[in-house]
Amino acid sequence: xxxxxxxxxxxxxxxxxxxxxxxxxxxxxxxxxxxxxxxxxxxxxxxxxxxxxxxxxxxxxxxxxxxxxxxxxxxxxxxxxxxxxxxxxxxxxxxxxxxxxxxxxxxxxxxxxxxxxxxxxxxxxxxxxxxxxxxxxxxxxxxxxxxxxxxxxxxxxxxxxxxxxxxxxxxxxxxxxxxxxxxxxxxxxxxxxxxxxxxxxxxxxxxxxxxxxxxxxxxxxxxxxxxxxxxxxxxxxxxxxxxxxxxxxxxxxxxxxxxxxxxxxxxxxxxxxxxxxxxxxxxxxxxxxxxxxxxxxxxxxxxxxxxxxxxxxxxxxxxxxxxxxxxxxxxxxxxxxxxxxxxxxxxxxxxxxxxxxxxxxxxxxxxxxxxxxxxxxxxxxxxxxxxxxxxxxxxxxxxxxxxxxxxxxxxxxxxxxxxxxxxxxxxxxxxxxxxxxxxxxxxxxxxxxxxxxxxxxxxxxxxxxxxxxxxxxxxxx
Amino acid sequence: xxxxxxxxxxxxxxxxxxxxxxxxxxxxxxxxxxxxxxxxxxxxxxxxxxxxxxxxxxxxxxxxxxxxxxxxxxxxxxxxxxxxxxxxxxxxxxx
Numbered sequence: 001x002x003x004x005x006x007x008x009x010x011x012x013x014x015x016x017x018x019x020x021x022x023x024x025x026x027x028x029x030x031x032x033x034x035x036x037x038x039x040x041x042x043x044x045x046x047x048x049x050x051x052x053x054x055x056x057x058x059x060x061x062x063x064x065x066x067x068x069x070x071x072x073x074x075x076x077x078x079x080x081x082x083x084x085x086x087x088x089x090x091x092x093x094x095x096x097x098x099x100x101x102x103x104x105x106x107x108x109x110x111x112x113x114x115x116x117x118x119x120x121x122x123x124x125x126x127x128x129x130x131x132x133x134x135x136x137x138x139x140x141x142x143x144x145x146x147x148x149x150x151x152x153x154x155x156x157x158x159x160x161x162x163x164x165x166x167x168x169x170x171x172x173x174x175x176x177x178x179x180x181x182x183x184x185x186x187x188x189x190x191x192x193x194x195x196x197x198x199x200x201x202x203x204x205x206x207x208x209x210x211x212x213x214x215x216x217x218x219x220x221x222x223x224x225x226x227x228x229x230x231x232x233x234x235x236x237x238x239x240x241x242x243x244x245x246x247x248x249x250x251x252x253x254x255x256x257x258x259x260x261x262x263x264x265x266x267x268x269x270x271x272x273x274x275x276x277x278x279x280x281x282x283x284x285x286x287x288x289x290x291x292x293x294x295x296x297x298x299x300x301x302x303x304x305x306x307x308x309x310x311x312x313x314x315x316x317x318x319x320x321x322x323x324x325x326x327x328x329x330x331x332x333x334x335x336x337x338x339x340x341x342x343x344x345x346x347x348x349x350x351x352x353x354x355x356x357x358x359x360x361x362x363x364x365x366x367x368x369x370x371x372x373x374x375x376x377x378x379x380x381x382x383x384x385x386x387x388x389x390x391x392x393x394x395x396x397x398x399x400x401x402x403x404x405x406x407x408x409x410x411x412x413x414x415x416x417x418x419x420x421x422x423x424x425x426x427x428x429x430x431x432x433x434x435x436x437x438x439x440x441x442x443x444x445x446x447x448x449x450x451x452x453x454x455x456x457x458x459x460x461x462x463x464x465x466x467x468x469x470x471x472x473x474x475x476x477x
Numbered sequence: 478x479x480x481x482x483x484x485x486x487x488x489x490x491x492x493x494x495x496x497x498x499x500x501x502x503x504x505x506x507x508x509x510x511x512x513x514x515x516x517x518x519x520x521x522x523x524x525x526x527x528x529x530x531x532x533x534x535x536x537x538x539x540x541x542x543x544x545x546x547x548x549x550x551x552x553x554x555x556x557x558x559x560x561x562x563x564x565x566x567x568x569x570x571x572x
Contacts, residue, residue, distance in 0.1 A: 045521070250538060251519030254553075258535035261555060265535050308478070309533050317524035317531065377478065378531065381561040385529075388562050403482050405561060406528040 025148035027158045028220060030211045032240040036247075040203035041214035042174045044098070044185045045311045053183075054320040056085070056475075057312070058095045058327070060184070061299035062105025063364065064226070064292065065331035066442045069104030071128050071451045072331045075458020076417060077112060078120065082459075087477035093117075098306070100187040100299035102292035104442075105329065106225040107168070110218050113186035114172050127168055128451045132444035135167075136160055155233035157223055165219035174201070174221075175214040187302045189292035190224040193234055194284070197271040198295040200302055201225075208248070208276040209287070210240035224289040228442075229356055234288040241281045248276050251309070268305060297360040298330050300367045307374065316407040323411040324375075325471050327462070328368055330418040332361050334438035357442075368416050375412040382409055415468040417461040430456050478531045479556040480564035483539060485511045485526045485547060487571040511571060515542040529564045532556055539567055546572050 040046065062073040080093040101109035107127055112119045139145055139159045148154050165171050177186055188201040199205065201221035206213040224235035255262075255269040275284055295301070303326060306312040315321050339346055346354070382405055389402050422434040437457060440450060462468055486508040494503035513525040517540040524530040526541070533556075540551040547569040559565050 249520050251521065254519055254536040254538055261557060262533060262535040265533050313531070313533075314518075314521050314523040317518075317528075318522070319525075319528075374478075381480075381531070385561050402562065403527060403529045403564070406524050406530045 025151035025154035027153055027155075027236055028161075028217070030206065030209070030213070030237050031215045032238075033207070033210050033212050033243055033246070035243050036245040040207055041178050041212055042185075042201075043203040044306070045314070047183065047185060054097070054315055055322040056095050057097050057315070057321045057324045058092065059303055059325070060096055060099045060109070061303055061326065061328040062099065062101045062109045063298045063328070063330045063332065064103025064105060064360075065297075065333070066104040066226075066444050067128060067132070067446045067451065068333070068440045068442060068454060069329075069331035070107045071446070071454035072417075072458045072461075073105050073108040073329050074119070074123060074128065075455035076327065076329050076462050077108065077458075078455065079459035079462045081117070081120065083462075083472075086472065086475045096184045098187065098303065099184045100189060100302040101225065102189050102297055102299045103226040103228070104331065104444075105299060106188050106222045106292070107164075109186060110169065110188060110222050113184055114169065114176055114218060124451070128446075128455075129448050130445075132163070134445065135163060136444070139163060157227050157233045157235055160227075160232060161217070161220045161223035161235070164222055165217055169217070169219045169222070172218050173214065174203075174216050174218060177218070178214060187299075188218075188221040188225050189296060189299055189302055190221070190227075190235070190289040191292055191294035192271070193288045193290055195271055195274075196295060197267075198292070198301050199224075199287070199289055204249075205272065208272040209237060210242040210246065210276075210281065211238070225292045227290045229290060229294070230352075232290075234290045237287045237289065239275045239281050239284055239287060242276070242278075246276075248273065255309075265309060268309070293360050296363070296367060297332070298328055298364040298367055300326075300328055300371050304367070304371050304374065307371075316410065319407055321407060321410055323413070323471070323475070325413045325415070325468075326371070326375075327468070328371075328414065328416045329458070330364060330368070330416060332364060332418060333440060333442070334419075334435075368414070372414050375414060378410070378412060381405065411471075411474060413467050413471040415462070415465045415471070417458070417465060419457075421461055421465065422457065426460075428460065431460050432457075479534045480529050480559045480561050481532055481537075481539075481554070481556055481567060482529050482564040483516055483524075483526045483541075483567045483569070485514050485541060485569050485571060487511050516540070517542060526569075529561060531561075541569055548572055 063069050077093060081091050083092040085092055085095060099109040099113060111123055136159065140156060145159060190199045192199045201213065203213050220235055227234060252269045252273065255265045256273060258266045274280060385402055385405055392400050419434055419437040422431065422437065424433045424435065426433065432453060437454070440446065488506045489509040490507040492505045492507060493501045494505060496502050510527060513527050515522050516524045516526065518524065518532070518537055522542060536553065536555050538551055538553050541547050549569070552567055554565065554567060556565055
């Protein structure tokens, strides 16, 4: 009879356990919708607010850019906390209604939306001043995780999400954000790798997947939003068969008729509808999400959608908003490096990095300008109506009254906070010249001094922004 | 963006159309604009009658909030080529 040596047994059993264990390592999946009668979880249109709360409507868009973006955003929040709203006992931070975030900005936005003003005594030590990159590398280097990473259903991004969940977000799910009176409403943005469209972690977006967002961890949404290409892998979601009675909203069905009338409106719905069509769960059973910056690195596209066709539009048309302030915190850097000082063309790594980031920066600039133009158009229309009414009043006997524009003389402001706004010599001892900030790297580790400098300059940029000053000066309760 | 003005109109009175001999040949209905009523656009309550609303170019379904005393029950429109001064005007009649 053949005898087996104990060493072989050990190796065999180890191999079997490794393979069974790797089979077990799977990413956390989103839950299916149980039925269609439940209210959608984390849906801005369901937030109950008194009419007064919408009069001053403040939106924050927090860009990507790793710890640099997170620190800059945090500095802006700090300044808003110290800015009283004229004629009230509120601060400007209390007035924030929506925060739309991308990548690095998602850490700050999600932390504030979840834990409120706790952010001001916890966030620096819990995130900004930690070496997240090193901690992630240590996790990857841990042999226990090698086994898990050998599974095709578990990757580096899942380790990152675990780290964020345990050490930053206290295992919070979107259920924590669901209470209908808890503003600000948080929109974490990622990018759907299938068609490159923006994907937001909101109830209505999950509705298209036949999925309930409530039980999904905020940390995984933040991980998807900040999954920088090549360094991290995508976060995956399941598109479920839809329960009986499932329908997409009428507004979306109307938009699907608008291919020739309005392609922007059509595609905003179509890119989601492909997951909601009757057999969509068979054709597109999964979604793979990466860094929100690939679709929009400033977080303003979500706001533009709400302004053009969503809940902000409904509030304007219902006359609820008197003044709208959008603060876009853009941590983009001047990524010019020294390319034009070398005779030889840049290497593969530089070209790869440039390819991934140049379009983001160009697109961010265009997004801000497009949004500003949209708001300016509204102001112009108000002016046309006023001028026309004045002509009628001055020249016609019959005092014909033009129909008033819904929302009346709403005031609109866009304050873009970017390092480009800083002079080379700012004349403030706490603030360094523009070049210093523009050369800070995009990573999840900066020195404590760099973080402190970014926090200070965030406040400085807000205080010294002419559009923000205009908002404060024109504020009449 | 495009512009739409929704009215709810009621018949206030009728005026006869007379021929040269003073014979009644027809009737003109005199309409009046009824007070503001909330609108349903798509499936959301949004805006009121008698106000010019800003909406995206394209297809919209417009209706009024209860009471259910108007006709037609819903109107499907394609909104385009309007300005704030000359919005598309849509009328519902009070039953």
